[in-house]
Amino acid sequence: MTVDREQVLRTAAALLTRRATATMDEVARSAGIxxxxxxxxxxxxxxxxxxxxxxxxxxxxxxxxxxxxxxxPADEALRRLIASVEPSAGLxxxxxxxxxxxxxxxxxxxxxxxxxxxxxxRRGQEEGVFRIDLSHAWLTDAFYGLISAGAWTxxxxxxxPKDFPYMIAELLLGGARRSVKQ
Amino acid sequence: MTVDREQVLRTAAALLTRRATATMDEVARSAGIxxxxxxxxxxxxxxxxxxxxxxxxxxxxxxxxxxxxxxxPADEALRRLIASVEPSAGLxxxxxxxxxxxxxxxxxxxxxxxxxxxxxxRRGQEEGVFRIDLSHAWLTDAFYGLISAGAWTxxxxxxxPKDFPYMIAELLLGGARRSVKQ
DNA sequence: CCCACATGAGACACCAATGTCTCATTCGAT
DNA sequence: ATCGAATGAGACATTGGTGTCTCATGTGGG
Numbered sequence: 442m443t444v445d446r447e448q449v450l451r452t453a454a455a456l457l458t459r460r461a462t463a464t465m466d467e468v469a470r471s472a473g474i475x476x477x478x479x480x481x482x483x484x485x486x487x488x489x490x491x492x493x494x495x496x497x498x499x500x501x502x503x504x505x506x507x508x509x510x511x512x513x514p515a516d517e518a519l520r521r522l523i524a525s526v527e528p529s530a531g532l533x534x535x536x537x538x539x540x541x542x543x544x545x546x547x548x549x550x551x552x553x554x555x556x557x558x559x560x561x562x563r564r565g566q567e568e569g570v571f572r573i574d575l576s577h578a579w580l581t582d583a584f585y586g587l588i589s590a591g592a593w594t595x596x597x598x599x600x601x602p603k604d605f606p607y608m609i610a611e612l613l614l615g616g617a618r619r620s621v622k623q
Numbered sequence: 624m625t626v627d628r629e630q631v632l633r634t635a636a637a638l639l640t641r642r643a644t645a646t647m648d649e650v651a652r653s654a655g656i657x658x659x660x661x662x663x664x665x666x667x668x669x670x671x672x673x674x675x676x677x678x679x680x681x682x683x684x685x686x687x688x689x690x691x692x693x694x695x696p697a698d699e700a701l702r703r704l705i706a707s708v709e710p711s712a713g714l715x716x717x718x719x720x721x722x723x724x725x726x727x728x729x730x731x732x733x734x735x736x737x738x739x740x741x742x743x744x745r746r747g748q749e750e751g752v753f754r755i756d757l758s759h760a761w762l763t764d765a766f767y768g769l770i771s772a773g774a775w776t777x778x779x780x781x782x783x784p785k786d787f788p789y790m791i792a793e794l795l796l797g798g799a800r801r802s803v804k805q
Numbered sequence: 806c807c808c809a810c811a812t813g814a815g816a817c818a819c820c821a822a823t824g825t826c827t828c829a830t831t832c833g834a835t
Numbered sequence: 836a837t838c839g840a841a842t843g844a845g846a847c848a849t850t851g852g853t854g855t856c857t858c859a860t861g862t863g864g865g
Binding site: 562571573585611617 | 698751798
Binding site: 443464465466476477480484485486 | 823825
């Protein structure tokens with residue numbers, strides 16, 4: 442009987458990721474509950490988005506924890522991160538565009554995750570694993586961008602989900618150019 | 624007296640890129656015209672978005688032409704493309720998210736540009752310049768993703784506009800990993 | 806100089822979505 | 836079996852944005 446808040450959030454995430462303009466009613470229906478019930482659990486659309494943001498943030502932080510970013514070579518840590526972030530990629534892609542739209546009052550929890558990812562790139566640069574002519578700020582943004590792009594590529598069926606980690610890690614680490622001496 | 628349609632479109636693009644939910648009234652104000660006048664030139668919001676889409680498409684096609692994608696090594700052609708697409712990056716980033724939101728009825732003009740970019744990557748693969756373990760579909764999506772990410776990085780002040788071509792081309796071509804044998 | 810035409814401002818109806826409320830129903834714990 | 840709590844359905848007012856219209860203004864071309 443009682444609504445599973447987590448379940449509702451995941452369903453809403455799946456729908457909103459596909460269509461960000463979905464109605465509260467559509468969100469409710471897709472979760473198999475009534476609109477009134479949805480309102481009982483989330484005060485309004487803003488509250489729903491914020492809850493989604495907290496969910497995505499929590500998932501990203503869990504992925505960051507699981508990846509053990511400060512262990513081993515930085516490039517291997519980055520691979521672990523990409524792999525563990527994969528299940529959340531769709532939600533993160535949605536939240537990324539959502540945040541870009543609402544400039545200013547962005548949930549500042551993202552600063553923490555940004556800092557951790559940025560720190561990984563900085564460590565890699567200091568240890569000579571990552572190139573230093575690309576700022577860690579740009580590498581961080583590119584990381585998010587490729588995660589989003591990969592999420593859409595998989596979502597639209599242009600790549601299989603299982604290829605997600607490989608195609609992102611390889612492009613982000615090695616680039617598109619074929620290495621001549623290899 | 625007469626409104627410069629092109630000018631209005633560019634102003635609208637600049638505003639909507641920053642805040643996609645901007646009102647028709649805000650769009651009009653930012654262009655320095657009245658809402659009624661805006662409606663006289665663009666039947667409605669949909670028409671405005673569509674006009675923006677056509678503008679972005681036109682600019683991208685111009686950039687594709689200017690880059691002469693079928694001349695010289697594919698990686699150099701890609702560099703030319705990134706450089707010539709830079710002025711349109713913000714608009715393209717906006718249209719990209721806009722299109723992802725409205726699934727289905729996307730302006731099919733993008734298929735042409737997708738095909739041209741994809742063809743560049745395929746040519747590069749056939750000529751041994753680009754690696755073949757990453758599909759040209761993914762490379763194309765990644766190209767768009769990095770263009771968008773770069774546009775936001777520049778927009779938010781985390782990189783200078785002049786660095787745009789370098790940081791994107793270098794990451795897309797060479798990746799983040801520091802080449803050991805170099 | 807004058808007239809035609811585009812514009813700006815504002816009024817207006819309309820619509821879609823939101824948020825709130827009520828009430829009957831149903832589920833689940835006791 | 837019973838009672839309380841949560842739900843679903845629907846009604847309702849409200850709101851913000853949209854699209855249309857009118858009218859006064861002013862500018863530019865002839």
